[in-house]
């Protein structure tokens with residue numbers, strides 16, 4: 001397991017759950033729907049999706065923190081010395097509620113905007129009696145929801161990794177990009193750059209697979 005592995009694995013489960021939710025709405029007959037029921041059904045769906053995301057994010061935060069602790073022990077050649085940081089619902093929610101420079105929006109308000117747009121678009125499809133439009137709007141929502149969820153999963157990894165290093169007295173980190181042909185020019189340019197832990201630049205784009213490594217500097221405090 002390394003860096004984004006667990007996030008990617010859980011993302012697949014969340015995607016499967018998302019497909020189930022979308023299919024559930026997709027098979028309802030138009031005769032059973034109206035503006036009110038569409039609104040309540042999309043609200044209930046998003047509530048369940050948010051809950052599933054929250055559980056996955058918590059697991060991702062914990063795994064990221066554990067891996068960061070391992071990396072610190074490896075760096076210092078110690079075992080079980082680096083300290084853990086809390087990764088509960090409260091800590092995860094704080095990250096979700098903070099401004100995210102990659103998505104450039106706030107998690108919960110954006111989830112609600114996506115839900116509200118879906119609800120409106122489904123009502124229009126119903127008015128036009130277009131099964132095709134109705135189906136398309138559900139698929140579109142699923143795609144957008146997936147993108148948001150995936151990016152926040154990555155943000156959780158990066159945040160808890162960085163916070164664990166910070167809590168263990170690390171002052172400098174090294175930016176690492178993947179050395180494959182999928183890496184973009186921006187990320188490639190940042191490869192191996194050293195940053196103060198308080199001045200790590202935000203990920204330059206969605207799906208950035210770069211990560212940070214703790215490095216030893218004279219003023220980095222070793223764990224006691």
Ligand SMILES: [Zn+2]
Pocket residue numbers: 183184185186187188204205208
């Ligand atoms: Zn890139």
Ligand SMILES: [Zn+2]
Pocket residue numbers: 177187204208209210
């Ligand atoms: Zn990158």
